[in-house]
Amino acid sequence: MKITVRKVIPLAILLPLAIAWGVSEKQSKAPAPSLVAPAAGEKDTATQKSDAPSAKIHEAGFGQSDTAAVAMVVAQADNPSAVGQFVTATVNFLNADGGIIATKQQVERFSWEGQEIALPVFLFPEGESEIPHVTDIDASVAVSDYSSSEHVQPELPQIDAVSIAPKNQGTSAAFEFTNHNEMLDGLRVGAVCHNAAGDIVGGGSAYPNAIAADSKIRFEVDMYQQEVADTCKAYLNY
Structure with a gap:
């Protein structure tokens, strides 16, 4: 499995939560060397x-069921400037010959410093055709660089599943969360499952609705995987 990190790539995010930006650049010849120190308040190129x-990608892997394949990409904010920025996970789903079956993406937003986000990138069959067999993935992440006034949000926990059980033709993991903050409009959850060896064998997503302050909820995540999971962990985000 190949993992690539593109640290600073301006993006035009196409999801509803993203804002379209226009970017223009003017190219000019490099100025002659100067001994004049930067003006007060200016930053040199290295600092910028x-x-x-x-x-950066903390870990990545995939799982596949009879109905879909999912790549789980756990990305971590690498510096304070990433807070409020969009992170895009791009995944090439590969066949046994190393060819690309399809390229899919998922976008989320960093809410606090050092946050880890689990991005589920799905591959569904087209029409009535069966989903091709996936043997590997090629994952990369890129971060937007927009001017942002986004405030740091209170950290949310990573939660271990309280149960993992068969459901219909797949697997479901149940999680419990206590909201110690003010009322939450909702949560964006990416869940990652591992086998006993610590390899990612699948995952999924869930979007619980409004959660009252000082209340506890239980929610389930349908997992896309063939191998039995030993543990599942939910990564919560706003």
Whole structure:
């Protein structure tokens, strides 16, 4: 499995939650070397580069059921500038010959410093055809670099499943969450399942609705996987 991290790539996010941006650049010849120090408040190129939003892939893997395949990409905010920025996971689903079956993407948004987000990238069959057999994935992440006034949100926990059980022709993992913050309009949840060896064998997503302050909820995530999972963990986001 190949993993690539593109640290700073401006994006035009196509999901409803994203804002279309127009970017224009003017190219000019590099100025002659100067001994004049930067003006007060200005940052040199190296500093600007280090402050640019970036992310890294913590882990990635995939699972496949009779109805779909899902790649789970766990991305982590690499610096404070990533808060409020969109992170896009791009996955090539590969066949036994290494050819690309399809390329799919998923977008989420970082809400606090150092946050880990589990992005589920789905591959569904087209029409009445069966889904091709996936043997590997090629995953990469890219982070937007938009001007953002987004405030850091309170951290949300990573939750271990309280139960993992067969459901219909697949698997369902149940999670319990206590909201110690103010009322939440809803949660965006990516869940990752591992086998006993620690390999990702599948995952899924869920979107619980409004959650009252100081209340506890239970929600289930339908998992796309063939191999039996030993553990499942939910990554919560706003």
